[in-house]
Structures are given as C-alpha cells and as structure tokens.
Amino acid sequence: MKYEIKGGQLPVVSCTLEKNESIVTESGGMCWMDDCFEMETSTRGGAMKGLMRAFSGESIFMTAYTCTKDGGNIAFGSSFPGRIMPVKLDGSKSIIAQKTAFLASEEGVELNIHFRKKLGTGFFGGEGFILQRLSGQGVAFLEIDGDLVERDLAAGEKIKVDQGYVAFFEETVKFDIDTVKGMKNKLFSGEGFFVATLEGPGKVWLQTMPFSVLADRIIALVPKK
Template sequence: MKFEIQGEYPVLRCMLDRGESIVASSGNMSWMTDRLELETSTRGGFLKGLGRSFSGESMFQNTYTAMSDNQEIAFASSLPGEILHVRMEGQSIIVQKNAYLASTDQVSFEVCFTKRFTAGLLGGEGFILQKFSGTGDLFLEADGSLIEYDLKSGESILVDQGHVFMFDESVSYSIETVKGLKKVVFGGEGLFLVRLTGPGMVRLQTMPISTLASKIIPYVPSKG
C-alpha cells in the first residue's frame, strides 16, 4: 500500500493494489474509487467492538479491500490538526480516545484503562484510552500540532489532560491534584493535571477539541 498525507487541513490518501486492505472506523471514509469492496464487522467479536465504542470509536469497523490495482481511498481530518503515521513494529502505544483514523489489518486496537480508576474519573476527560499494538501502518488524528518529548527514566512532565495525545506503553500515567484553593480558583489550570513519567516517548497536542469548544461556545447564539 502507498499513501500520502496532504493539505493544510490534512487528508490521508491511500493507493491499494489488488488484494490489499485498510481498516477504519465506521464513518471515517471520505471518498474512494469504485473497485474497493467493503466488509463491516466488529473485528474481534462483540466484546471488542463494545470496548472500542467506550473509547469514543464506532463499535463496527470497515475493511476496504481492492478488487483491482491502483484503487484510492481517502480519510480527511475532522478538525484542523495533524494526521500522524506510526509504523508499528511490535511495540504498543497508548493514545487519547477518538484519535484513530485508519490502519492496516495487522494492527491491533483495544481499550486501555488507566491503572487507577480514580485517575481517569477525576481527570475530566474520561478514564478510557486506546491501545494499539502489532505490525503495519497506523494513522492517528491529532488536534492542532504535535510536540514530542523523549522522557528519560524517572523524568516527568505535568500536562493538562486534554493535551495528552500519545505515549509509549513504558510511560506511567497518573493524575495529580493542584494543591491550594487559591491556585485552583485563580490559577486557571483546573483541579487535576496528568503526570507522565518516563522512560519513553510522549506526544502532546496543542489544540484539544475541549479547549476549542470552550472558546467557541460563548459566541454561539442561544434561543433564550
């Protein structure tokens, strides 16, 4: 399979030869040529499909298989941001919910819970994340731009949870409360922050949808 990521508001364009396949959540496809065969399934059974739905994705996934050479399928980003290509070579990565765009069929997709239930419950963005492993090509959608950190063993970074996009499975994840009522009320950073501790790679996104929505909502007319 050949692919290109194009445009300021990016789109992933994949070129498939006969017999090649790509997988995406239901509703992610933007356009395609007419010699691609579509199969819809839960991919892994009802429970795996149900788990994906908890992480913000569709319960069903679509597999598109080329019936002849030089067939194109495209997946456009839903918001201004980046489409990230990750070459999976047996590693595992943890990703924010709703980030999945598409993948080749040897990439495994499952639900990942934070180690402590209270971490996600109190963190404001939900305690369910997405975990990817296996081999092949994985495509993820980020809000805004991506900034990468390579954390050494024991090195930590504190992040507003909406800005956490992706991190290696080796990175530990916990929620910390901001100490002091004055800091919470007047600091503007909220009550909870994410502590990411190395070793491993961390990618942060600059414009989470929750932040964008909070800036737009005051300008949306209300019926009242």
C-alpha cells in the same frame, strides 16, 4: 501500501493499495475511493469487543476496504482542525492514544480499549481514564487536535500536562493524575483541580489545541439571549 497526507488544518490521508491489500477504519471514516474496493463491515472481534471499543470513542463497527486491483486509491479525512499522524508499529511496542484518535490503519494493527487502573485517574482523569491502545504490525493514522510537539522522556523524567493536551505516548511511559497544589491555584488558575503526570522512559506526543478547549472557546463567544 503507499500514502500521502494532503491539506492544511483539515487534512486527508490518501492511500494507494495493491491488489488484495486492505485498510480498516471506523464506521463512516472513508471520504472517497476508486471503484475497485470491496467493503466488509463487522465488529472485528465480536460484539463485546465492539462495545468496549465504543467506550474509547470509536464506533462499534469497523469497515475493512480491500483493493481488487493494483493502484487503488482511498482517502480518509480528519473530522476536526489539526493533523493526521502516521505511526509505524512493528509488533514490539504499543501506543496509547487519546479517545477518538484512531482514524484508519492497515489490517495488522489491533485497536483496543485501555483503562487506567489507578482510582484517582478513573474518577478525575477525563481524557486519561479511557484511552486507546494500538498494537500489532503496520501503519496507523491518528487524528491530532491542532499541531504536535514531541518529547522524549528519560527514565524518571516527569512532565505535567493538562490531560486534554496528551495526544499519545509509548506504553513504557507512566501516566497518572495528580492534584493541583494550593486552594487558590485550584479555584483561580483556570487549570482545574487535576493535572496529568507523564513519567519516562519513552516518547510523548502533545497536541496544541484539544477539540474540547476549542469548542469551549467558541461557545464562550456565542451571544446569549
């Protein structure tokens, strides 16, 4: 498979496949395609796996598009302003991503739900409670809110992040939720009561404009009767 990412703040990834190659996306993810693709929609692993995947922000059903001749083109577009990030998986490591990050992938990539086990993360983590785990082999395309900043954390190195700004990270990175210290900070800083802590070793990718933040700012500007 060859691919090219086009567009500005509302990008599309255009994929060119050879005969018998397949690409998988969530239900409704395809933008356009040549008349040489066969579609097969399924839960990809059974109804329970489909339901679990729905908790991570994706649809219960996934659709595989298989090319029937060499050079077939198919495209998948971002659903909000930002970037499309290609991630190459080689089977040795998994990637943990925010909810709704998955856009499309080669068939060798596995998409599963990822729970945080820590109680505090579960109740207060927001974006950090239910995540997406991508494993296996192949290229996956992720939707990023706004732009992207990469951090390479050394062993024991920590950063604190508003959890909505965490795009994805390597599975070696520890993710937890900490309480913001000081009552005045909690009430008046605008950061809320909790902040995500990421600890290395491993790479972390941060997004600059979470869609939830953008939506809140737009709503705040809408005139109220």
